[in-house]
Amino acid sequence: MRSKKTVSVTGGTGFVGIHTILQLLEKGYAVKTTIRNLNRKDEVLEMLNNGGISTFDDLTFVEADLTKDTHWDEAVGNCDYVLHVASPIFLSLPKDENEMIRPAVEGTLRVLKAARDAKVKRVVMTSNFGAVGYSHKNPNTEITEKDWTDSNEKGLSSYNRSKVMAEQAAWDFINKEGGELELSVINPVGIFGPSLSGKLSAGFELLKNLLDGSMKAIPNLKMNVIDVRDVADLHIRAMTNPNAKGQRFLALAGGEISLPQISELLKQQMPEIAKKAPTRTLPDWIVSLGGLFNPKLKNVASMLKAKRDKVSNQKAKDILDWSPISTNEAAILASVESMIKFGNI
Known part of the structure:
Protein backbone atom coordinates (compact mmCIF):
# COMPACT_ATOMS: atom_id res chain seq x y z
CA MET A 1 0.00 0.00 0.00
CA ARG A 2 1.27 3.48 -0.88
CA SER A 3 1.43 5.72 2.17
CA LYS A 4 1.73 8.94 0.20
CA LYS A 5 -0.14 10.55 -2.64
CA THR A 6 1.99 10.52 -5.78
CA VAL A 7 2.08 13.41 -8.25
CA SER A 8 3.56 13.39 -11.74
CA VAL A 9 5.04 16.74 -12.80
CA THR A 10 5.95 17.16 -16.46
CA GLY A 11 8.96 19.31 -17.28
CA GLY A 12 11.02 19.07 -14.10
CA THR A 13 13.85 21.25 -15.41
CA GLY A 14 11.56 24.22 -16.10
CA PHE A 15 11.09 27.35 -13.98
CA VAL A 16 7.53 26.52 -12.91
CA GLY A 17 8.12 22.77 -12.86
CA ILE A 18 11.02 22.89 -10.38
CA HIS A 19 9.20 25.22 -7.97
CA THR A 20 6.16 22.96 -8.14
CA ILE A 21 8.25 19.88 -7.33
CA LEU A 22 9.89 21.77 -4.47
CA GLN A 23 6.55 22.67 -2.89
CA LEU A 24 5.13 19.17 -3.38
CA LEU A 25 8.13 17.57 -1.65
CA GLU A 26 7.88 20.12 1.16
CA LYS A 27 4.22 19.15 1.60
CA GLY A 28 5.06 15.44 1.85
CA TYR A 29 4.00 14.19 -1.59
CA ALA A 30 5.90 11.61 -3.60
CA VAL A 31 6.84 13.07 -6.97
CA LYS A 32 7.61 11.64 -10.39
CA THR A 33 8.95 14.14 -12.87
CA THR A 34 9.58 13.91 -16.58
CA ILE A 35 12.71 15.27 -18.20
CA ARG A 36 13.60 14.93 -21.85
CA ASN A 37 17.02 13.53 -21.06
CA LEU A 38 17.99 11.70 -17.87
CA ASN A 39 21.41 13.31 -18.14
CA ARG A 40 19.73 16.42 -16.70
CA LYS A 41 18.73 14.63 -13.49
CA ASP A 42 21.60 16.19 -11.52
CA GLU A 43 20.50 19.63 -12.71
CA VAL A 44 17.09 19.06 -11.10
CA LEU A 45 18.64 17.76 -7.87
CA GLU A 46 20.95 20.78 -7.67
CA MET A 47 18.05 23.21 -8.09
CA LEU A 48 16.02 21.45 -5.41
CA ASN A 49 19.05 21.52 -3.14
CA ASN A 50 19.32 25.27 -3.75
CA GLY A 51 15.68 25.47 -2.68
CA GLY A 52 16.36 23.67 0.59
CA ILE A 53 15.59 20.01 -0.20
CA SER A 54 18.34 17.68 1.01
CA THR A 55 16.77 14.21 0.73
CA PHE A 56 15.33 12.86 -2.50
CA ASP A 57 13.78 9.54 -1.44
CA ASP A 58 10.35 10.70 -2.64
CA LEU A 59 11.50 11.85 -6.08
CA THR A 60 11.81 9.68 -9.19
CA PHE A 61 12.61 10.56 -12.81
CA VAL A 62 11.15 9.35 -16.11
CA GLU A 63 12.63 10.24 -19.50
CA ALA A 64 9.73 11.45 -21.65
CA ASP A 65 9.39 13.92 -24.52
CA LEU A 66 6.12 15.68 -25.42
CA THR A 67 6.85 15.07 -29.11
CA LYS A 68 7.11 11.28 -28.65
CA ASP A 69 4.65 8.59 -27.59
CA THR A 70 7.08 6.59 -25.47
CA HIS A 71 7.22 6.40 -21.66
CA TRP A 72 4.12 8.46 -20.88
CA ASP A 73 2.38 5.43 -19.38
CA GLU A 74 5.36 5.06 -17.03
CA ALA A 75 5.41 8.79 -16.30
CA VAL A 76 1.84 8.87 -14.98
CA GLY A 77 1.40 5.26 -13.84
CA ASN A 78 0.40 4.80 -10.17
CA CYS A 79 -0.04 8.56 -9.79
CA ASP A 80 -2.97 10.22 -8.08
CA TYR A 81 -2.51 13.53 -9.90
CA VAL A 82 -0.64 14.93 -12.90
CA LEU A 83 0.57 18.51 -13.11
CA HIS A 84 1.22 19.11 -16.80
CA VAL A 85 3.60 22.04 -16.67
CA ALA A 86 5.95 21.27 -19.56
CA SER A 87 5.85 23.01 -22.93
CA PRO A 88 7.75 22.07 -26.09
CA ILE A 89 11.07 23.94 -26.25
CA PHE A 90 11.99 26.19 -29.19
CA LEU A 91 15.36 27.94 -29.26
CA SER A 92 14.09 30.17 -32.07
CA LEU A 93 10.68 30.86 -33.55
CA PRO A 94 9.97 28.43 -36.42
CA LYS A 95 9.05 29.91 -39.78
CA ASP A 96 5.98 27.67 -39.93
CA GLU A 97 3.93 28.28 -36.79
CA ASN A 98 2.46 24.78 -37.08
CA GLU A 99 5.88 23.52 -35.99
CA MET A 100 5.12 25.14 -32.63
CA ILE A 101 1.36 24.50 -32.49
CA ARG A 102 1.41 20.80 -33.35
CA PRO A 103 3.81 19.69 -30.57
CA ALA A 104 1.91 21.79 -28.01
CA VAL A 105 -1.45 20.25 -28.92
CA GLU A 106 -0.18 16.70 -29.47
CA GLY A 107 1.97 16.79 -26.33
CA THR A 108 -1.01 17.83 -24.22
CA LEU A 109 -3.13 15.03 -25.67
CA ARG A 110 -0.37 12.48 -25.00
CA VAL A 111 -0.35 13.44 -21.32
CA LEU A 112 -4.15 13.44 -21.02
CA LYS A 113 -4.59 10.07 -22.73
CA ALA A 114 -1.93 8.46 -20.56
CA ALA A 115 -3.47 10.00 -17.42
CA ARG A 116 -6.95 8.76 -18.36
CA ASP A 117 -5.70 5.24 -19.07
CA ALA A 118 -3.76 5.19 -15.78
CA LYS A 119 -6.89 6.17 -13.81
CA VAL A 120 -5.34 9.42 -12.59
CA LYS A 121 -7.89 11.50 -10.66
CA ARG A 122 -7.06 14.95 -12.02
CA VAL A 123 -4.70 16.73 -14.40
CA VAL A 124 -3.82 20.35 -13.74
CA MET A 125 -2.52 21.92 -16.94
CA THR A 126 -0.41 25.07 -17.29
CA SER A 127 -1.85 27.26 -20.04
CA ASN A 128 -1.27 31.03 -20.02
CA PHE A 129 -2.88 34.47 -20.24
CA GLY A 130 -2.44 34.30 -24.00
CA ALA A 131 -5.28 31.76 -24.10
CA VAL A 132 -7.60 34.15 -22.24
CA GLY A 133 -7.21 37.85 -22.85
CA TYR A 134 -5.95 38.71 -26.32
CA SER A 135 -9.38 39.00 -27.93
CA HIS A 136 -10.94 41.06 -25.14
CA LYS A 137 -11.96 44.33 -26.80
CA ASN A 138 -13.98 46.20 -24.17
CA PRO A 139 -11.63 48.32 -22.01
CA ASN A 140 -14.40 48.91 -19.47
CA THR A 141 -14.93 45.27 -18.49
CA GLU A 142 -12.72 42.86 -16.59
CA ILE A 143 -10.88 40.01 -18.23
CA THR A 144 -11.89 36.80 -16.47
CA GLU A 145 -11.63 33.06 -17.04
CA LYS A 146 -14.81 33.24 -19.12
CA ASP A 147 -12.81 35.00 -21.84
CA TRP A 148 -11.03 33.14 -24.61
CA THR A 149 -8.48 34.36 -27.09
CA ASP A 150 -9.57 33.71 -30.67
CA SER A 151 -6.87 31.49 -32.16
CA ASN A 152 -7.35 33.39 -35.45
CA GLU A 153 -6.77 36.77 -33.77
CA LYS A 154 -4.77 39.00 -36.11
CA GLY A 155 -1.21 39.55 -34.89
CA LEU A 156 -1.35 36.76 -32.29
CA SER A 157 2.10 35.24 -31.77
CA SER A 158 2.64 31.62 -32.71
CA TYR A 159 3.49 30.91 -29.05
CA ASN A 160 0.16 32.28 -27.81
CA ARG A 161 -1.69 30.59 -30.65
CA SER A 162 -0.12 27.28 -29.61
CA LYS A 163 -1.22 27.85 -26.01
CA VAL A 164 -4.85 28.63 -26.81
CA MET A 165 -5.11 25.70 -29.21
CA ALA A 166 -3.49 23.31 -26.74
CA GLU A 167 -5.89 24.36 -23.98
CA GLN A 168 -8.91 24.09 -26.28
CA ALA A 169 -7.76 20.62 -27.32
CA ALA A 170 -7.47 19.64 -23.65
CA TRP A 171 -11.03 20.70 -22.78
CA PRO A 188 -0.45 32.59 -15.63
CA VAL A 189 0.62 36.01 -16.82
CA GLY A 190 4.33 36.96 -16.94
CA ILE A 191 6.17 34.70 -14.47
CA PHE A 192 8.98 36.15 -12.38
CA GLY A 193 10.31 35.51 -8.86
CA PRO A 194 13.32 33.66 -7.46
CA SER A 195 15.24 31.25 -9.67
CA LEU A 196 16.84 28.10 -8.32
CA SER A 197 19.62 28.16 -10.94
CA GLY A 198 21.43 30.43 -13.35
CA LYS A 199 19.29 29.26 -16.27
CA LEU A 200 17.27 32.22 -17.53
CA SER A 201 13.59 31.96 -18.40
CA ALA A 202 12.07 34.34 -20.96
CA GLY A 203 11.11 36.93 -18.35
CA PHE A 204 14.61 36.94 -16.94
CA GLU A 205 16.05 37.54 -20.41
CA LEU A 206 13.85 40.64 -20.63
CA LEU A 207 15.24 41.95 -17.33
CA LYS A 208 18.81 41.13 -18.40
CA ASN A 209 18.32 43.14 -21.59
CA LEU A 210 17.07 46.06 -19.49
CA LEU A 211 20.07 45.92 -17.17
CA ASP A 212 22.99 45.18 -19.47
CA GLY A 213 22.48 48.13 -21.79
CA SER A 214 21.48 46.09 -24.83
CA MET A 215 18.03 47.74 -24.72
CA LYS A 216 18.59 51.42 -25.58
CA ALA A 217 14.95 52.45 -25.35
CA ILE A 218 11.92 50.72 -23.84
CA PRO A 219 8.62 49.77 -25.45
CA ASN A 220 5.72 51.04 -23.34
CA LEU A 221 4.73 47.44 -22.75
CA LYS A 222 2.30 46.92 -19.88
CA MET A 223 2.48 43.59 -18.12
CA ASN A 224 0.73 41.57 -15.47
CA VAL A 225 3.10 39.69 -13.21
CA ILE A 226 2.98 36.58 -11.02
CA ASP A 227 5.60 35.12 -8.69
CA VAL A 228 6.63 31.59 -9.67
CA ARG A 229 6.00 30.46 -6.07
CA ASP A 230 2.40 31.63 -6.37
CA VAL A 231 2.02 29.76 -9.67
CA ALA A 232 3.25 26.54 -8.07
CA ASP A 233 0.95 27.06 -5.09
CA LEU A 234 -2.03 27.54 -7.42
CA HIS A 235 -1.30 24.28 -9.24
CA ILE A 236 -1.30 22.36 -5.97
CA ARG A 237 -4.47 24.03 -4.71
CA ALA A 238 -6.23 23.29 -8.02
CA MET A 239 -5.00 19.70 -7.78
CA THR A 240 -6.68 18.98 -4.45
CA ASN A 241 -9.68 21.32 -4.22
CA PRO A 242 -12.88 19.50 -5.27
CA ASN A 243 -14.35 22.76 -6.57
CA ALA A 244 -11.49 23.21 -9.05
CA LYS A 245 -12.76 20.39 -11.25
CA GLY A 246 -13.51 21.70 -14.74
CA GLN A 247 -12.27 25.20 -13.93
CA ARG A 248 -9.58 27.52 -15.26
CA PHE A 249 -7.81 30.09 -13.08
CA LEU A 250 -6.01 33.27 -14.03
CA ALA A 251 -2.77 33.61 -12.07
CA LEU A 252 -1.58 37.15 -11.41
CA ALA A 253 -0.54 39.27 -8.44
CA GLY A 254 -2.96 42.02 -9.47
CA GLY A 255 -2.70 45.27 -11.40
CA GLU A 256 -0.24 46.02 -14.17
CA ILE A 257 3.31 47.26 -14.41
CA SER A 258 5.02 48.67 -17.50
CA LEU A 259 8.57 48.15 -18.72
CA PRO A 260 9.39 51.85 -18.08
CA GLN A 261 8.08 51.42 -14.52
CA ILE A 262 10.21 48.28 -14.08
CA SER A 263 13.28 50.18 -15.29
CA GLU A 264 12.56 52.98 -12.81
CA LEU A 265 11.97 50.46 -10.00
CA LEU A 266 15.36 48.84 -10.63
CA LYS A 267 17.11 52.22 -10.77
CA GLN A 268 15.59 53.15 -7.40
CA GLN A 269 16.07 49.83 -5.61
CA MET A 270 19.29 48.58 -7.21
CA PRO A 271 21.10 51.68 -8.52
CA GLU A 272 24.50 49.98 -8.87
CA ILE A 273 23.06 47.13 -10.94
CA ALA A 274 20.71 49.34 -12.99
CA LYS A 275 23.15 52.00 -14.18
CA LYS A 276 22.64 51.00 -17.82
CA ALA A 277 18.85 50.60 -17.62
CA PRO A 278 17.26 52.86 -20.25
CA THR A 279 14.88 55.70 -19.47
CA ARG A 280 13.74 56.59 -23.00
CA THR A 281 10.40 55.12 -24.08
CA LEU A 282 9.75 53.92 -27.63
CA PRO A 283 6.48 55.12 -29.19
CA ASP A 284 4.06 52.30 -30.00
CA TRP A 285 4.09 53.10 -33.71
CA ILE A 286 7.85 52.57 -33.91
CA VAL A 287 7.51 49.17 -32.21
CA SER A 288 4.73 48.21 -34.64
CA LEU A 289 6.78 49.36 -37.62
CA GLY A 290 9.85 47.51 -36.39
CA GLY A 291 7.73 44.40 -35.94
CA LEU A 292 7.39 44.18 -39.71
CA PHE A 293 11.10 43.34 -39.91
CA ASN A 294 12.05 41.95 -36.49
CA PRO A 295 10.36 38.81 -35.07
CA LYS A 296 11.04 39.85 -31.45
CA LEU A 297 9.52 43.29 -32.00
CA LYS A 298 6.58 41.68 -33.78
CA ASN A 299 5.88 39.67 -30.63
CA VAL A 300 6.14 42.82 -28.50
CA ALA A 301 3.88 44.72 -30.90
CA SER A 302 1.18 42.05 -30.53
CA MET A 303 1.44 42.31 -26.74
CA LEU A 304 0.98 46.09 -26.85
CA LYS A 305 -2.60 45.51 -28.00
CA ALA A 306 -3.59 43.39 -25.01
CA LYS A 307 -5.67 45.12 -22.33
CA ARG A 308 -3.88 44.57 -19.02
CA ASP A 309 -5.38 46.95 -16.47
CA LYS A 310 -8.54 44.97 -15.70
CA VAL A 311 -7.41 41.35 -15.39
CA SER A 312 -9.10 39.59 -12.46
CA ASN A 313 -7.61 37.03 -10.07
CA GLN A 314 -10.78 36.91 -7.97
CA LYS A 315 -11.83 33.41 -9.02
CA ALA A 316 -8.64 31.83 -7.64
CA LYS A 317 -9.12 33.75 -4.41
CA ASP A 318 -12.76 32.70 -4.06
CA ILE A 319 -12.57 29.01 -5.07
CA LEU A 320 -9.04 28.08 -4.03
CA ASP A 321 -8.71 30.36 -0.98
CA TRP A 322 -5.54 31.68 -2.61
CA SER A 323 -3.83 34.99 -2.14
CA PRO A 324 -0.53 35.88 -3.80
CA ILE A 325 2.48 36.11 -1.51
CA SER A 326 4.24 38.54 -3.80
CA THR A 327 3.49 41.90 -5.42
CA ASN A 328 4.49 42.77 -8.97
CA GLU A 329 7.46 44.75 -7.69
CA ALA A 330 8.62 42.07 -5.23
CA ALA A 331 8.51 39.37 -7.92
CA ILE A 332 10.61 41.52 -10.28
CA LEU A 333 13.18 42.31 -7.59
CA ALA A 334 13.39 38.63 -6.56
CA SER A 335 14.21 37.76 -10.18
CA VAL A 336 17.04 40.28 -10.32
CA GLU A 337 18.39 39.12 -6.93
CA SER A 338 18.54 35.57 -8.36
CA MET A 339 20.38 36.81 -11.44
CA ILE A 340 22.94 38.49 -9.19
CA LYS A 341 23.24 35.36 -7.02
CA PHE A 342 23.93 33.07 -9.99
CA GLY A 343 26.19 35.50 -11.83
CA ASN A 344 23.90 36.34 -14.76
CA ILE A 345 24.49 40.07 -14.28
Missing part, protein backbone atom coordinates in the same frame (compact mmCIF):
# COMPACT_ATOMS: atom_id res chain seq x y z
CA ASP A 172 -12.34 19.05 -25.94
CA PHE A 173 -10.59 15.79 -25.01
CA ILE A 174 -11.97 15.86 -21.46
CA ASN A 175 -15.51 16.48 -22.70
CA LYS A 176 -15.43 13.79 -25.38
CA GLU A 177 -12.91 11.14 -24.34
CA GLY A 178 -11.81 11.91 -20.80
CA GLY A 179 -13.92 9.35 -19.00
CA GLU A 180 -13.50 9.85 -15.24
CA LEU A 181 -10.44 12.08 -15.63
CA GLU A 182 -10.81 15.60 -14.24
CA LEU A 183 -9.10 18.72 -15.59
CA SER A 184 -8.20 22.10 -14.12
CA VAL A 185 -6.17 24.77 -15.91
CA ILE A 186 -3.90 27.53 -14.62
CA ASN A 187 -3.47 30.61 -16.85
